[in-house]
Amino acid sequence: MREETITLEVTRYRPGHDSEPRTESFAVPYQKDWVVLDALNHIKDQLDGTLTYRWSCRMGVCGSCGMMVNGVPKLTCSAFLRDYYPGPIRVEPLANFPVIRDLVVSLDDFMEKLRRVKPWLIRAVEKPVSEGEYRQTPAQLEDYKQFSMCINCMLCYAACPVYGLAPAFVGPAAIALAYRYNMDSRDEGYKLREPILSESVGVWECTFVGECSVVCPKGVDPAAAIQRSKVAGAKDWAMAMLMPWGGRR
Ligand code: SF4
Ligand code: FES
Secondary structure (H helix, E strand, C coil), X not given: CCCCEEEEEEEECCECXXXXXXXXXXXXXXXXCCEHHHHHHHHHHHHCCCCCCCCCCCCCCXXXXXXXXXXXXXXXXXXXXXXXXXXXXXXXXXXXXXXXXCCEECCHHHHHHHHHCCCCCCCCCCCCHHHCCCCCCHHXXXXXXXXXXXXCCCHHHHHCHHHHHCCCCCCHHHHHXXXXXXXXXXXXXXXXXXXXXXXXXXXXXXXXXXHHHHHCCCCCCHHHHHHHHHHHHHHHHHHHHHCCCCCCC
């Protein structure tokens, strides 16, 4: 009996060699329990070893396998072939990022934005280890927990029309991570992050399309983080007007 197949239409591109991206079609075995990443691995192992893409964990944790699947940003290790049957399935590099080769995009812009928002705990003065840990109540943990689930997959940037039009926009995940640390009761870095969030390409650039939250595979809500950061920034501005001598931590 002939094996059933499904077609993957994959973007191929080598900047510097090719004048523009092209699409190449591959027929791969149709297995109900295969994800798009399995199909790409089949192409690489059996059909064309030059196909280039990123992946690592194959379990929705590392954030490295993000691509456009039929025009939607997806983790390809979580996108089942059966959900696209009978195909074809279009696989393209993440939108809004420069392509390095085939399905691999450059992370440089995102990594720089992440560095700028200081996504780590900042303390004015670290207490000595002998004084014990910084303790939190369950309610304090709840304030930021969902925002700590981000795996830096960049799907939200690929879905964001504002980032597509204005690449300087700090963007959903970086703002969500800044918010995550601003909401952490152990952190004292709000004033260091606030100037970055309140600049013209910070939170105010967001027009609240909300697609970032729709595509996030980890249930993070970057759109909410951005809107809440706007409220916090506006309150700070008002307080600074009323009480120029005081302010937030
Ligand atoms: S917020 Fe969600 S979509 Fe954006 S990088 Fe983090 S995990 Fe990915
Ligand atoms: S391979 Fe790690 S998230 Fe998909």
